[in-house]
Amino acid sequence: DQQVKQNSPSLSVQEGRISILNCDYTNSMFDYFLWYKKYPAEGPTFLISISSIKDKNEDGRFTVFLNKSAKHLSLHIVPSQPGDSAVYFCAALTSGTYKYIFGTGTRLKVLA
Amino acid sequence: GAVVSQHPSRVICKSGTSVKIECRSLDFQATTMFWYRQFPKQSLMLMATSNEGSKATYEQGVEKDKFLINHASLTLSTLTVTSAHPEDSSFYICSATPGLAGGPLSNEQFFGPGTRLTVL
Numbered sequence: 001d002q003q004v005k006q007n008s009p010s011l012s013v014q015e016g017r018i019s020i021l022n023c024d025y026t027n028s029m030f031d032y033f034l035w036y037k038k039y040p041a042e043g044p045t046f047l048i049s050i051s052s053i054k055d056k057n058e059d060g061r062f063t064v065f066l067n068k069s070a071k072h073l074s075l076h077i078v079p080s081q082p083g084d085s086a087v088y089f090c091a092a093l094t095s096g097t098y099k100y101i102f103g104t105g106t107r108l109k110v111l112a
Numbered sequence: 113g114a115v116v117s118q119h120p121s122r123v124i125c126k127s128g129t130s131v132k133i134e135c136r137s138l139d140f141q142a143t144t145m146f147w148y149r150q151f152p153k154q155s156l157m158l159m160a161t162s163n164e165g166s167k168a169t170y171e172q173g174v175e176k177d178k179f180l181i182n183h184a185s186l187t188l189s190t191l192t193v194t195s196a197h198p199e200d201s202s203f204y205i206c207s208a209t210p211g212l213a214g215g216p217l218s219n220e221q222f223f224g225p226g227t228r229l230t231v232l
Contacts, residue, residue, distance in 0.1 A: 009153075036223075043116070043205050043223035044156070089155065098144060098209070100221060102155040 003027045004092050006103035014111050019077040021106050023090035026071065030092040030101075035064060035075045037086045038105070044089060048075070051095075080110045115139055116208050118224035125196055126232055133191045133227045135206030141186035142208035146221060147179070150203045162189055196231040203228050 005024045013019045023033075031052035036044035050057040050064045050073065057064050063076045077084055087107050091100040115138040125131050135145055144163050148156040160176075162168035162183035170176045178200075180192040189208075193200055207221040 041122075041203070041226060041228060043118075043207075043225045045223070098146070098161055099158060100146075100156075102157075104155045105153075 002104070003030075004090060004101045004103040006088075006090060006106045008106050009104070010107040010109070012109045012111060013080045015082055016079045019075075019080045019084065019108055019110065021075040021077075021088050021090075021108065023073045023075075023103050024071060025073075025092050025101075027092070027094075027101075028071070029094045032093050032095050033064070033066060033073050034091045034093075034100070035062075036089045036091060036102075037084075038089060039086050047088075077108075080108075082110045082112050084108060085110050114220075114222040116142075116206065116222045116224040118206055118227050120227060121225060122228040122230070124230045124232065127197050128195055130192055130194045131196055131229060133193075133204055133206075133229075135189045135191070135208065135224050137187050137208045137222070140208075140210050140222075142189070142210060143186065144209045145183055145189040146207045146209075147181060147189075147191050148205045148207065150205060150226075156205060159191075193229065196229070198231045201229055201231045 003026050034049040035047040038044045048059050048062045048064050050066050066073045087105045089105045090103045117136045119134045147159045150156045159174045160168045160170045162181050164183050164186050168181035183189040205226040207223045209221050
């Protein structure tokens with residue numbers, strides 16, 4: 001039972017354009033969400049997070065949007081850069097617990 | 113700040129041997145550490161959680177006798193894969209948090225660079 005899903009396994013975007021990565025979840029108890037970036041053979045690197053009391057959080061080129069009614073979040077990267085090419089994981093958890101539930105990842109390729 | 117290291121970064125061993133992987137928090141005290149496993153092109157799956165000084169809590173389906181976890185200090189946790197077999201070949205990643213599992217800081221996890229285990 002995959003509680004957190006990233007339905008697009010891969011995405012290609014031209015440099016300078018916007019990258020939009022999507023994530024859907026099923027568990028309504030999740031109230032904290034994170035996005036991580038991962039290169040092959042490396043550990044995940046934290047990008048940005050959002051609490052369920054917000055619907056948007058922005059940090060530089062990265063913005064996360066949360067739609068609680070749709071149980072959907074998205075990560076926007078603008079402008080996209082070739083160095084952004086990596087696998088992006090969303091993760092969800094219920095505050096007060098420790099258990100990250102990771103999505104299956106989306107491989108982003110930014111074309112120069 | 114919040115750096116987590118893992119050693120070794122990759123290890124190749126023969127079937128039947130045991131392998132120990134170390135996870136260290138370098139600049140903070142990690143009350144709780146987590147061990148994940150990632151198969152190729154798949155998500156990270158939580159294997160177990162350990163609080164310093166207590167026994168690890170294993171996720172369903174993870175054999176605690178095969179994957180021994182020790183969290184003896186606030187900066188070090190070890191995962192020992194006992195009697196390794198080729199199906200144990202995977203990418204193992206640890207993470208650490210300064211908070212107690214279930215506590216107010218437990219949203220933040222800092223990940224190590226991972227260890228690639230290959231069992232021949």
